[in-house]
Amino acid sequence: MGDAAAAPLAIVATVLVYAAAQRLYTRVRHPLLNPLLVAITALIVLLESSGVEYGKYDRGGRLISYWLGPAVVALGVPLHAQLHEIARRGRAMLASILVGSVVGIVSGTLTAIVLGAPRQVVLSVAPRSVTTPVAMGVAQKLGGIPPLTAVLVISTGVLGAVAGPTLMRLAGVRSRTAWGLAMGSAAHGIGTARAVEQGEVEGATSGLAIGLMGLATAILAPPIVALLLSVFAAR
Amino acid sequence: MKLDGKHLFALARGTLILLAFLYAGNAISSLLRLPLPGSVLGMVMLAAALHLGVVRPEWVRPAADPLIRHMSLLYIPPGVGVMAYFGVIRREWLPLVAAGVVGMVAVMLVVGRLQQAMERRG
Numbered sequence: 370m371g372d373a374a375a376a377p378l379a380i381v382a383t384v385l386v387y388a389a390a391q392r393l394y395t396r397v398r399h400p401l402l403n404p405l406l407v408a409i410t411a412l413i414v415l416l417e418s419s420g421v422e423y424g425k426y427d428r429g430g431r432l433i434s435y436w437l438g439p440a441v442v443a444l445g446v447p448l449h450a451q452l453h454e455i456a457r458r459g460r461a462m463l464a465s466i467l468v469g470s471v472v473g474i475v476s477g478t479l480t481a482i483v484l485g486a487p488r489q490v491v492l493s494v495a496p497r498s499v500t501t502p503v504a505m506g507v508a509q510k511l512g513g514i515p516p517l518t519a520v521l522v523i524s525t526g527v528l529g530a531v532a533g534p535t536l537m538r539l540a541g542v543r544s545r546t547a548w549g550l551a552m553g554s555a556a557h558g559i560g561t562a563r564a565v566e567q568g569e570v571e572g573a574t575s576g577l578a579i580g581l582m583g584l585a586t587a588i589l590a591p592p593i594v595a596l597l598l599s600v601f602a603a604r
Numbered sequence: 605m606k607l608d609g610k611h612l613f614a615l616a617r618g619t620l621i622l623l624a625f626l627y628a629g630n631a632i633s634s635l636l637r638l639p640l641p642g643s644v645l646g647m648v649m650l651a652a653a654l655h656l657g658v659v660r661p662e663w664v665r666p667a668a669d670p671l672i673r674h675m676s677l678l679y680i681p682p683g684v685g686v687m688a689y690f691g692v693i694r695r696e697w698l699p700l701v702a703a704g705v706v707g708m709v710a711v712m713l714v715v716g717r718l719q720q721a722m723e724r725r726g
Contacts, residue, residue, distance in 0.1 A: 383677070383680050383681065384677070386680075387674075387676070387677045387680060404676055405676040405679055405683065408676075408677075408683075409680055409683035409684055409686070412684045413686070413687045416684070416687065417687065423684065423685055423687055423688040424688075426681075426684065427681060427684075427685065430680075430681030430682075430684065430685075431681065433677065433678055433680065433681050434679070434680075434681040434682055436671060436678050437643070437675075437678045437679070438626045438642070438643040439619070439622040439623060439626055439643075439667070439671055440671040440672060440675050440678055441641075441643035441644060441646070441647055442622045442625045442626045442629070442643055442646035442647050442650055443622055443647075443650075443664070443667070443668035443669075443671045443672050444672065445625070445646070445647040445648065445649070445650025445651040445653075445654065445664075445668075446650070446651075446654065446661060446664055446665060446668045446669075447672070448647060448648075448650075448651040449651040449654035449661070450661075452655060458719075458722075458723055461719060461723060462719065464722065465714075465715045465718045465719040465722065468714060468715070468718055469711045469714050469715035469718070472710050472711055472714045473707050473710065473711040476703075476706050476707045476710040476711075477704070477706065477707030478703070480699065480702050480703040480706045480707070481700075481702075481703040484699040484702055484703075485699065486696055486699035486700075486703075487696070490696050490699060490700070491699075494699070494700070494703045494704075494707075497703065497704060497707055500641060500644070501682065502643075503639060503640065503641055507639075514692075516688075516689060517689060517692055517700075519682070519685070520685070520686050520689045520692075520693065521700060521703075521704055523679070523682055523683050523685070523686055524686060524704055525704045525707065525708045526679070527683065528704065528705065528708050529708050529712060532709075533712055536709065536712055536713065537712065537713075540713050540716060541717075542716035542717060542720055543720070544719065544720045544723050544724075546719065546723065547715075547717075547719035547720040547723060548716065550715055550716070550719050551711075551712045551713075551715040551716030551719065554711055554712075554715045555708050555709075555711040555712035555715065556708065556712070558675070558679065559676075559679050561675065562675035562676040562678075562679060563676075565672050565673070565675065572672065576647060578715075579644060580640060580644040580645075580647065580648065583639070583640055583641070583644060584639060584640055587639030587640070588639065
């Protein structure tokens with residue numbers, strides 16, 4: 370891949386792979402064939418096998434992911450359309466998210482400590498279930514490794530988008546607002562991208578959950594992680 | 605989608621409104637040192653502006669709808685970025701994978717079930 374052609378080639382490849390993955394998913398509706406998962410895997414294989422570094426691919430890639438900012442702002446439209454449905458359940462949502470944030474920080478951090486992860490890795494795991502910019506900021510403050518946190522955030526999001534719907538069907542979560550809230554709080558923006566496919570209520574609640582979860586975790590993660598580390602003293 | 609003058613104008617207007625809210629959100633977030641990204645702040649401000657009637661839904665929808673519909677596409681490049689960290693992941697894969705899976709499942713089940721239970725009690 371020539372230097373000048375790198376960005377346009379990366380954009381074309383990403384869009385084509387995405388379109389193909391979407392088409393595959395409409396034909397074979399299997400959760401493992403989630404278009405995002407398929408597209409990421411295909412592009413990684415493509416880059417690894419052709420020896421193209423990620424940095425070179427990302428010259429075009431960042432022109433695509435730039436639009437994540439405006440896309441999150443755009444969620445204000447379904448949020449406004451569903452404002453009435455959401456406001457009625459506002460207090461319950463705040464409570465669920467607060468509990469969910471604590472559960473997320475404690476479960477992730479404890480798992481990493483129990484499995485003997487070094488301190489820096491434990492600190493990178495803690496803010497895992499929130500949107501990337503918040504998670505990286507929290508990891509920085511805690512003394513973790515921000516890029517490692519970013520990787521975890523993305524993987525967790527993809528896992529949530531792929532396994533979430535099945536998980537919630539098994540758990541009997543049928544309320545549309547509860548479904549969206551769970552998706553956004555466990556899998557942030559990537560879960561929200563899946564939730565908007567489900568419907569406007571799910572998409573709007575999921576988008577709101579990104580913000581609430583990010584706020585709760587940014588405030589709660591530092592004291593909780595400090596407490597857990599002092600009790601379970603990681604390496 | 606037809607791209608004649610009228611649609612192009614609608615698309616440009618919608619995009620400019622979204623960008624204005626994004627950059628306003630970014631500015632407020634960094635000025636007040638909020639632990640929230642500007643985009644999330646922008647989302648809440650846009651919903652408020654729509655609610656107050658300062659912005660009309662039909663002004664933003666031409667840009668907002670396709671962005672929301674194809675949000676998965678936008679996550680592909682950061683997803684591919686995971687390959688840059690295969691080294692670290694290989695060394696500590698067990699605690700990383702386990703913490704990710706346990707945390708995701710725990711949050712999703714707790715939030716989903718708790719929210720549903722509270723809604724039913726009403």
